């Protein structure tokens with residue numbers, strides 16, 4: 599089963615995958631496992647790389663993860679294909695797929711499964727793709743031999759903290775600020791304006807030597823067409839207004855509603871501190 603799953607994933611551009619026993623995972627949402635009738639078994643963790651050459655656009659004004667279409671759509675389509683194949687090939691076992699809204703602490707499970715390590719910015723990092731991956735897992739009630747490794751952390755060089763444009767002891771991370779609903783305070787608005795990003799912020803990830811190395815070697819770039827096609831690296835308020843409901847719903851920034859991203863773009867385009 600392990601080889602089947604890693605081969606199926608690798609054929610879809612997902613080279614990093616490994617199993618871990620559910621008993622070695624931190625189960626944060628047990629009801630999600632109950633819902634699919636799995637109480638014990640194995641989680642096959644995998645890391646989906648999403649960084650494209652479009653993310654290198656110097657005019658990019660949104661976080662790299664939002665340049666492509668919403669990754670939840672990628673995972674939904676992936677599970678729609680893979681789960682029936684696995685159920686057909688291993689009829690004695692149950693299978694379910696998760697990402698983001700997951701029954702387990704995904705980052706910790708991925709580190710223990712050997713896919714990567716934790717950075718000081720609390721992000722999950724891989725050598726090949728740095729932090730530019732989405733984690734997902736296929737959970738099954740099959741018991742697979744899978745040793746649980748130790749938690750590994752980065753070198754602690756501090757470049758991420760040094761690159762952060764805000765004082766996190768007094769202000770929210772810009773990634774959270776740009777996603778906040780309602781009006782931003784003058785201080786919040788000025789912080790977003792100074793950084794120039796309409797959605798999210800990648801400064802700590804960009805400054806990380808793991809990212810720099812992955813860019814230098816070229817390993818950071820995804821080969822997955824879903825992330826390469828229809829990528830938009832620079833947004834304007836006019837572009838967002840002109841998107842159809844369907845086009846807008848396919849974007850990661852749609853989950854807070856059109857007014858939030860438009861609010862950010864409008865004051866960035868005005869360019870005047872409050």
Ligand code: SF4
Pocket residue numbers: 719761762763764770771772773798799800801802803
């Ligand atoms: S995303 Fe930006 S604001 Fe948030 S911690 Fe990283 S550098 Fe700082």
Ligand code: SF4
Pocket residue numbers: 716717718719752753754755756757758759805806807808
């Ligand atoms: S910049 Fe340095 S301290 Fe921060 S996550 Fe990367 S390796 Fe770790």
